[in-house]
Amino acid sequence: MRKVLFGACALAALAIGVSAQAETVAVTNARILTAGPAGEIASGAVVFKDGKITAVGANVAAPAGARVIDAHGGVVAPGFFATGSLLGAVEVGSLGNDLSVNNPAIGASFDIQYGLNPESGLLPVARLGGLTSAVVLPLPVGGRGGEDYDQEDDDASKYTAGPGGEGSKSHALFAGTGAVIDLSGHETILTKAKVAMVVPFGRAGAGVAGGARGAEIVALKEALADVRAYMKNKAAYERAGYRDLALSRGDLEALVPVVEGRMPIVAVVRRASDIRQVLAFAREEHVKVILEGAEEGWMVAGEIAKAGAPVLLNPLNDRPESYEELAATMDNAGRLAAAGVTVALESTGGSARVRETRYGAGNAVSHGMSYAAALASVTINPARIFGVADRTGSLEPGKDADLVIWTGDPFEPLSQPTAVFIHGEAQPMTSRQIELRDRYRDLGRPLPPGYTHP
Template identity: 40%
Template structure:
């Protein structure tokens, strides 16, 4: 019943994603950026069958039943992965009823999971999808009166109105720096103390669960559901995403990761370039906004448009992220700006496709154009990192997506103001 309702709702708003059954598709005469071992292949064919990439190369045979897409020499890439944002849980940022990104109060912290709040019929999904975004990391945020640990995020695909979860939970989120200090009584030292207490309690709970259930253990700072949610973090199965901008805050996060053997990812990282060697030595990846260049806060005084280029030179893994819901699609423009400030073009593409897939543990499914991977594929009308370029075709898990959005419908409706079918108020 729920499946039928979801499909009907998705179709009702005019955003159908194409046939429910994946086709056999052959994209021919393409310049394919595989982002894998094959690199860039000219005059290539990408063959898609049963939702997966069957073959990529110059001498790929095209089956008779395949639907051909003639790329005419244009660029073909993997789909873009929004490495950090709120697609599906924020519709109108200023309207509380459509914003499910955060919780207030201290009843739940680590246990809060955005998965059940994701709306696959959000109007913002097609708006971002038609510009090449095929997967999105949906992250919780810190709300007013919230806690240091924001909760758990998920990964979704932007093509399926029902089976849209790629991974859940995908990560645990918390904050250091100015945000962490504000949520912990005013000091960075207090934020780190609270975080260490939570991790220590999670360890003690793991080692003494039976005693806890018999009420023979001390009280913990967090509730049972939060302690349960932290178990994959302390076991190294789930990454801890720590928001930190200042170099000293990043170093504090690295010490925490060492002390508790955590899978750490730094989010924000305005001053990450200053500690690039340390990040590279510990193989800690960073999620950055390549357009961040102004010191909006004291913790980001060393912001620079060369952040990505310097991290790349030092061997740090990084992915680009806007932290947005409405305009995550602008990530290609941001990546292009990073290229203009010294980052190699192929590294910029990787930062929005292959690297986020690896960071989030789905590199065996998406992020590259290689046989066996799920077919998230985009055909571009120009260089993907140029502002004027736009996708001609977007394919998610082997199904071609509609290129219609709320924006295109409004454009088409009012393009001809002499149309007699328009309401009188809109005619010339």
């Protein structure tokens, strides 16, 4: 009987479709995980209209004329974030991606927003895992911790960063800027562009700088000094009356917000000693920093918290796959959160398995992270870190109606979403994979012509 009720709930949600933008919708009889100041509401309702939440609470009644969806005691939660994902910029990794570049004139100025594909077949798959937003970040030399590419430092040997001149590739110090997107599949999925500048540190950064970690710090300081010089002498630079700078004009312009403290860098770093160097570098250069990977972050949790640096991490990374990760542990997320660090959990299976983000959150809870912290790590925390918390990440009046109705606890693998809303619009509860399964489930049906004619 319960399955029938939830099936009806899903059908009702689909019937709303685009019309949800123009009518009032009330999801009632739900356990609500707001990820906001209201915390958890044991039984209540969420009301939204024109794509925005208008009311959330235990004593909220469906307005007159509203379309009512009875959750039948299920859970309503904010849509989850796929943080550090490849969504919208890759289909099959072995066939290439739109998240990396090797061009001497384009490093920091690389902007992934221009290559986003709203028709990607991976977006519907991610939505079926309760995801409604994604933070898409460029791939630096050496790869990142939250994705499924192996770009170890054979690639780094192609690059050298120096003071300028023939052969200098200082652009490789910077992978470019990321963006926040929604997973609606609309023609425009961009929520916010230029949210952070990705920079590889540790072994990968050392490879870019010529082989030594210390060389990268020097090269980065030189690059930022060039940016400051460029800012003060733009007129002379434009008339070719200024000294040579290692970076292209596009890269210099792209780094101005970093130097001014308006754009953070995402420092891809793993080892505890490297984390300390990154924090010191950020402090000395007066730049904002977000740590990504940070497999040994728990060892310096107090220092990270004191610096106010958020951390993006894969909660399942616990194997010492390199000398940078000897102390990796699945307790990492819980220990960092307990120390007061703002943690955002990355997708645990790369672009094709980003729907498993909720499983990673559940594993983090089983290894010491509080449930509230785990919920925040896939909702409001990434929204805050990347500057979209005024729009999404929690269920609060005035925010976008990005929410999911679940059959039970969303971190429990047996729970399933029965309806997904993005900007108040019900999303199709299917994907190409499901449609192919259904098409070929009955082999007695006539096959397409390609299967029967040579």
